[in-house]
Amino acid sequence: MYPKNKSILIVALVGLALWLQPYPTYSEESIFLDLVKTTQNKVNIAVPQFVSSGGGVDESFSEKSRNILENDLRLFELFVPVAPGIYSELAKSEAQVEQVNFGAWSKLGAQWLIKGQYEKAISGEDKYKFVFRLYDVVNEQFLVGKRYQGKKSFMRKIMHRFADEVMEQLTGKRGVAETRLAFLSRTRDGKEMHAVDFDGANVQKLTDEKSVILSPDWSPDGRFIVYTSYKEHNPDLILLDPDGRRRRRPLLRLPGINSAPAWSPDGSKISLVLSKDSNSEIYVLNRWRKLTRLTRHFNIDTSPTWSPDGKKIAFTSDRSGTGRPQIYIMDAVSGDRTGVKRITFQSRYNDNPSWSPDGDKIAFTSMVKGKFQIKIYNTETRKTTDVTTGPGSKEEPTWSPDGQFLAYRLTRGRKPSIHIKRVGGGKSRQLTFLPEGGVSPTWSPYPKR
């Protein structure tokens, strides 16, 4: 008995020691950090100036690049960039990128370190090469290295991509710096759609609609955005190619409402609201344009959102009381025929359900004291928690593809704009600054890499 107990004790102690490791991010078996813990324990990361490794020297360009990378890491809210002034001497002394004095970096408070090189490509005028190496300073370990080459205009994308790589090293989940968000802004004639990078830069106008448009939704493969437009004097469903030639194509033009489209997670179907048969009802449009009706109720049904396994649809309905919309879940094939499950009870007005990529959460808009706030319903614990509180009205939440952030419309005064908040994080951050404002955000999926 005694030796057996002893061995168990040893195992337990070793386990405890491993568990109590002050900095367990790197251990080879599990580099995955518990995200909840990390929010209280951010990683201090140093991103010294990139070194020219040949070709032309372009310090302002390389500094611009460095700032984008460093800012991305800051926006993830799991890293704290070390102020460059602290390590500038040390960085200078290490002219070679491969040379890392881990002890010295550690003394200056850096836990992780990114060494970057850039080079103007020999062939081609406009091409740059970036080489990055990420080091774990505390454990004196190389974590990952990447080399990128592309035209100068792709510099932002390259910085975003490596920032996402660094995030993946920390959490096991790719970061979202390379993702974009589309949103609508008000114009004299209606609304137009824009897209913006995760860091708020690189705003591009996607439409020339000159009419009211509504409820954009980015397809899971990133190739399309589907939305509702009044351009032809009826709220029609439009398919837009947000890159490339930005071609616009009517998808469905049934009499009455064709709105609130939501792509199924596999991208093969679109759930949407039509009023062709009755008042607002939810349907599913498949790739052969066949429509399946999911709801049959004389009250309003709207705002469908798919569970990530594609089996269920959450939606809004005022079937429990006219003028008091609530959120329900139904089967994605049989619809409300086989029953609905109501998930909101706390407020008289709830809408905009948005199912999280991990499947265990549904974010939604809820009326609190005459204003809207964003809340999350947990499908496992069946508990509802607040995402936002305080002044201003927040609506229309959309999840980042990693499920770590929510973007939503915030209205304070008359002009709305899009804000981003880390779920469980602190302050929100304003993403859009267009004078025309910003509403109805939709988050892109991860771009292909």
Place this chain on the structure above:
Amino acid sequence: LEDVNLIKPLNLKEVLMIKIKNTRHSNLYFGTVMFLGFLLLWGCSKNVAPPEVEEPPAPVVEAIPEPESEVEIDLTQEEVDRIQESDETGFGGGIETSGPEAIDEIDVVEVAPEPESEPELEPIPEFSPETEQFEETVVEAVEAPPVMDMQDDIFVAPEAEPVQEARVLPDFKDEQQLQDVHFEYDRDKLDSSTKTILRANAEWLKKNPNARVEIQGHSDERGTNNYNLGLGERRALQTKKFMVNLGIDESRLYTISYGEEKPFCFDSNENCWWENRRAHFTVAD
């Protein structure tokens, strides 16, 4: 000095491996092109979706890159393993051929930290940056991202069922004689004063039998867009139903909901909200 040399041997090895990779790719690449070509031909012959006159069909060259990138990614994963296994055997194929493999605008290469201390973790190129063809492809991808041919996309009406018919609507104009009706907050019920106005509107319609009417349903700014759109629709439908009951031919009445998108009044107070919660009539002959 050793440190200075860290990168250079890397590049040499990479070049070697790129060549290996390219030889392996060439067959697959050929196959893929053939397959895509077949798909394209097949797609063209079958697809009789309504042509958009101003848009010429995407040339074959444009259509190729996109699916190719998927092939590329899959292959790379396999290659990674194979190259790692066979690294020491010293493939020296040296075959220069390479297809336009990399489609992504950015070319990503894994970089090893200290290649000399960890030889088995040599960098594994995901793409082949050194070849001429690659560079051209990249430039193309950058300047003209592959345009998907939407005609080939899933959301295209099959031959049997052409693009959905939309209503061809006349040009509706405001008519002084037809009054708006207003609604309670979040309601679509018609009260007695509303019905009085609608009866007057119906009389006008009877006197003008050629007039067609569009009933616009609107809501105030409170509430969410989606719900308000449904609410505006219900207000328009309720109004239409009442008019039909008064003997107006249903075919003369159109409805459209604007939700909160077209307010009549722009302030945030009850007077203004009341103005905006309305069914509005427009007329065409």
